[in-house]
Amino acid sequence: MKLRSLVKGTIKKVMPALLGFALLTTTTPVSQVxxxxxxxxxxxxxxxVKNVPHGQVSYINYQSKATNSTxxxxxxxxxxxxxxxxxxxxxxxxxxxxNEDEWYQNGAPNVILDNLIAEGKIQPFICVLPNGNATGNGxxxxxxxxxxxxxxxxxxxxxxNYSVYTDAEHRTVCxxxxxxxxxxxxxxxxxxxxxxVGAFSAAPNTMQTNQLFPNNGAAAKxxxxxxxxxxxxxxxxxGNGDRVxxxxxxxxxxYTYYRIQGGGHDWDVWKKSLxxxxxxxxxxxxxxxxxxxxxxxxxxxxxxxAEKYSSQSGVEIEANPEGDGQNIGYIQNGDYTVYKNVDxxxxxTKFIARAGSDSNGGNIEIRLDSLTxxxxxxxxxxxxxxxxxxxxxxxxxxxxTGEHDLYLKFTGTSDYLLNLDWFKFTKGSTVAGKLGDxxxxxxxxxxxxxxxxxxxxxxxxxxxxxxADLDASGAIDxxxxxxxxxxxxxxxxxxxxxxxQPPPPPPQEKKFHCFLLLGQSNMAGYAKAEASDKVEDPxxxxxxxxxNPALGRVTDQWDVACPPLHPAWLDAxxxxxxxxxxxxxKVPEGDTIGxxxxxxxxxxxxxxxKNGGSKYNWIVNRAKIAQQSGGIIEGIIFHQGESNSGDSSxxxxxxxxxxxxRKDLNLGNVPFIAGELLYSGPCAGHNTLVNQLPNLITNCxxxxxxxxxxxxxxxxxxxxxxxxSTVTLGKRYAEKMIQMLGW
Numbered sequence: 001m002k003l004r005s006l007v008k009g010t011i012k013k014v015m016p017a018l019l020g021f022a023l024l025t026t027t028t029p030v031s032q033v034x035x036x037x038x039x040x041x042x043x044x045x046x047x048x049v050k051n052v053p054h055g056q057v058s059y060i061n062y063q064s065k066a067t068n069s070t071x072x073x074x075x076x077x078x079x080x081x082x083x084x085x086x087x088x089x090x091x092x093x094x095x096x097x098x099n100e101d102e103w104y105q106n107g108a109p110n111v112i113l114d115n116l117i118a119e120g121k122i123q124p125f126i127c128v129l130p131n132g133n134a135t136g137n138g139x140x141x142x143x144x145x146x147x148x149x150x151x152x153x154x155x156x157x158x159x160x161n162y163s164v165y166t167d168a169e170h171r172t173v174c175x176x177x178x179x180x181x182x183x184x185x186x187x188x189x190x191x192x193x194x195x196x197v198g199a200f201s202a203a204p205n206t207m208q209t210n211q212l213f214p215n216n217g218a219a220a221k222x223x224x225x226x227x228x229x230x231x232x233x234x235x236x237x238x239g240n241g242d243r244v245x246x247x248x249x250x251x252x253x254x255y256t257y258y259r260i261q262g263g264g265h266d267w268d269v270w271k272k273s274l275x276x277x278x279x280x281x282x283x284x285x286x287x288x289x290x291x292x293x294x295x296x297x298x299x300x301x302x303x304x305x306a307e308k309y310s311s312q313s314g315v316e317i318e319a320n321p322e323g324d325g326q327n328i329g330y331i332q333n334g335d336y337t338v339y340k341n342v343d344x345x346x347x348x349t350k351f352i353a354r355a356g357s358d359s360n361g362g363n364i365e366i367r368l369d370s371l372t373x374x375x376x377x378x379x380x381x382x383x384x385x386x387x388x389x390x391x392x393x394x395x396x397x398x399x400x401t402g403e404h405d406l407y408l409k410f411t412g413t414s415d416y417l418l419n420l421d422w423f424k425f426t427k428g429s430t431v432a433g434k435l436g437d438x439x440x441x442x443x444x445x446x447x448x449x450x451x452x453x454x455x456x457x458x459x460x461x462x463x464x465x466x467x468a469d470l471d472a473s474g475a476i477d478x479x480x481x482x483x484x485x486x487x488x489x490x491x492x493x494x495x496x497x498x499x500x501q502p503p504p505p506p507p508q509e510k511k512f513h514c515f516l517l518l519g520q521s522n523m524a525g526y527a528k529a530e531a532s533d534k535v536e537d538p539x540x541x542x543x544x545x546x547x548n549p550a551l552g553r554v555t556d557q558w559d560v561a562c563p564p565l566h567p568a569w570l571d572a573x574x575x576x577x578x579x580x581x582x583x584x585x586k587v588p589e590g591d592t593i594g595x596x597x598x599x600x601x602x603x604x605x606x607x608x609x610k611n612g613g614s615k616y617n618w619i620v621n622r623a624k625i626a627q628q629s630g631g632i633i634e635g636i637i638f639h640q641g642e643s644n645s646g647d648s649s650x651x652x653x654x655x656x657x658x659x660x661x662r663k664d665l666n667l668g669n670v671p672f673i674a675g676e677l678l679y680s681g682p683c684a685g686h687n688t689l690v691n692q693l694p695n696l697i698t699n700c701x702x703x704x705x706x707x708x709x710x711x712x713x714x715x716x717x718x719x720x721x722x723x724x725s726t727v728t729l730g731k732r733y734a735e736k737m738i739q740m741l742g743w
Contacts, residue, residue: 059075063157071153103129123287181202224254297343315330517597526720580593
């Protein structure tokens with residue numbers, strides 16, 4: 001059985017004891033990094049919500065090998081996040097007793113970064129808030145285990161699922177208190193992964209300097225790009241940062257030390273530290289935000305070396321004495337590799353791979369565009385007698401043409417499954433004159449006969465075995481040799497395998513994806529519908545809100561969607577119209593989108609609640625009609641709050657409504673997306689409460705109203721979105737829903 005270290009790569013063990021340390025120095029080290037006058041005290045309001053573009057904060061779930069469980073983190077996507085751009089990633093760690101929610105609930109990192117981006121002081125980047133408590137899988141030291149969780153599982157997950165750079169140059173780790181110690185410990189001992197390190201009020205879990213800087217800091221002198229230390233001068237833990245700074249002084253290692261006069265061990269210090277660090281690390285080269293340069297297409301029909309992946313999770317590159325000298329190995333259940341922009345041309349019919357296994361082997365799931373994308377085939381790898389005992393394995397594939405991101409997901413029950421050297425696809429050979437042309441020289445001749453003979457004698461392997469399987473038996477044997485001789489002697493004019501057609505791909509199951517539309521007038525619609533809104537798609541349906549003779553629409557019956565989705569008298573376009581038009585673009589051709597409109601103009605949240613509300617049962621009944629007609633309710637979009645503006649109890653009531661609906665309709669934790677109110681209107685302050693919802697509701701996000709404007713006709717209330725803003729809002733709901741559903 002292969003052996004491998006507990007941690008893939010060089011990961012140092014974090015000192016487990018939380019013991020007090022004496023202050024080693026009381027002098028303030030001179031900052032050895034010049035960065036435009038920073039660090040400095042932030043201006044007033046730096047951590048307050050402003051009328052600027054807002055990023056989105058949501059939860060992500062990933063499989064952790066360190067804990068052998070599914071773990072959760074928060075992720076901040078900057079305003080205008082787009083897969084057309086590449087982003088750097090900051091991993092921001094919490095303190096002892098906290099989790100992935102601590103920074104978001106207390107430190108306003110999204111607000112601080114939103115404001116810095118709007119002021120032009122930093123480039124947009126992604127911020128991930130992990131859960132730094134990673135005990136599990138028999139490992140009692142949560143700090144050390146978190147190192148493995150972060151490097152082996154969370155970082156690969158983010159890099160496989162978001163438009164980010166995948167090199168160390170665009171990755172930083174920083175944190176507060178326990179997370180500050182973890183940032184020292186993880187960053188300084190893994191500079192090939194995190195060359196930018198920030199430690200705010202580092203706790204006593206900080207390693208000794210000989211552990212952080214082995215060989216007198218030789219690696220740090222070469223690879224450390226920026227080290228930022230901060231602490232309040234009244235913080236009893238200041239000695240932890242002091243001793244790191246003193247060591248750096250002794251070895252000439254550059255750093256910045258931000259000592260906040262009179263500061264304690266509190267959020268005032270940590271928010272100021274983040275404000276400074278975010279700017280300084282960008283100035284040091286952490287960000288290089290810009291358009292994505294699409295990779296050149298890779299031919300699916302030429303050998304693709306397994307180690308030439310775009311991103312991966314869990315696998316390692318090994319030396320291989322054969323071929324190009326490398327393969328991937330140490331592959332476990334759930335690991336995967338990604339190959340960007342693979343060109344399948346007019347179609348592929350077979351997957352061929354060179355693999356080896358000294359266990360029970362495993363499966364290679366071949367998927368398109370995501371880990372849960374279309375499965376085009378599954379290739380079984382058996383025990384081959386050794387990890388470097390290579391064998392070609394193959395399987396049929398179907399339903400793939402054009403360019404795609406290719407995901408190879410490895411599954412199986414053994415500890416380690418297989419090694420993979422290379423793979424390729426073939427177009428198949430069912431056309432006369434191709435089957436039998438083993439060397440692909442457009443001629444079937446004695447050379448092809450000799451190649452079969454060499455294969456049978458074990459002298460030389462045929463690369464594309466499908467061309468030599470003349471009877472389509474699945475094996476190259478003496479029958480194929482005899483058939484080739486008969487063909488060359490003119491005894492036969494075609495091979496038996498030419499009449500064998502590949503099985504047709506299984507029919508794709510058609511799905512009816514339904515969504516609840518909840519809220520008040522801005523969800524129901526206000527702006528007058530235009531001709532472009534009324535272009536119908538027969539695959540987008542609406543459950544009749546009321547009888548509308550002009551449209552032939554009947555209450556509680558399905559109809560092709562066009563405005564108005566809500567009351568007939570409105571004749572208005574709502575965000576649901578363009579939500580549906582956008583969602584339908586992301587589903588297979590035979591699928592349908594179903595909209596269930598349940599918004600009522602002017603109503604408070606209490607109207608919709610289960611306890612005391614008059615419309616809860618109405619919503620549930622309409623949802624059940626959709627379910628009974630084969631619909632699967634996959635999400636909820638929500639726009640309400642004007643009638644509850646400023647009510648501090650509103651977020652809790654929304655939470656109760658969502659939980660009741662999910663339970664009573666057996667929806668699980670389907671995505672719930674709330675929308676912000678107009679920033680130019682009288683209820684703009686309510687957006688602070690809207691943005692609390694992701695803290696309270698599982699699998700919840702908020703879509704921004706930034707840049708949206710009031711309808712010119714709404715001179716009385718100044719609450720309602722204009723036509724174009726309504727369209728934009730609907731598209732924003734759809735884009736967020738697509739992201740949350742992983743489509």
